[in-house]
Amino acid sequence: MSFFSEFKQFAVKGNVIDLAVAVVIGAAFGSIVTSLVNDLIMPPIGMITGGVDFTELKIQLSNPVMEGEKVIKEGASINYGNFIQTIVNFLIIALAIFAMVKSINSLKRKEEAAPATPTLSKEEILLTEIRDLLRNRNL
Numbered sequence: 001m002s003f004f005s006e007f008k009q010f011a012v013k014g015n016v017i018d019l020a021v022a023v024v025i026g027a028a029f030g031s032i033v034t035s036l037v038n039d040l041i042m043p044p045i046g047m048i049t050g051g052v053d054f055t056e057l058k059i060q061l062s063n064p065v066m067e068g069e070k071v072i073k074e075g076a077s078i079n080y081g082n083f084i085q086t087i088v089n090f091l092i093i094a095l096a097i098f099a100m101v102k103s104i105n106s107l108k109r110k111e112e113a114a115p116a117t118p119t120l121s122k123e124e125i126l127l128t129e130i131r132d133l134l135r136n137r138n139l
Helices: 003-011 014-048 080-113 122-138
Strands: 065-067 070-073
Touching: 014 080
Parallel strands: none
Antiparallel strands: 065 070
């Protein structure tokens, strides 16, 4: 089997398509969480901490090189505010995934706990009736 035919067989399998859909939805979910953190969660936290904008929190290691008003070379800095926001994003995504997995697992447990109603064949039904008739006759 040639490389291209193997790749075509791999690419058209349902699992690959499901994975592609999951990646697209995951990227969209990441954008939603980023907006949630940046636009709804961090501003009140910044207000509580005295109007701090977390995206601007940094440790300046070197000053930018300027020529008049124009920046020629940016200064080096450690942007720990962005890191804090990324951690908050991660925690929200992890919480959402945990809640989803937990709900799926509880649904699976309910399915496993539900007793399966046995379906009897015609022969089994007939044998059960005969057994019950013989039991009642001996009484």
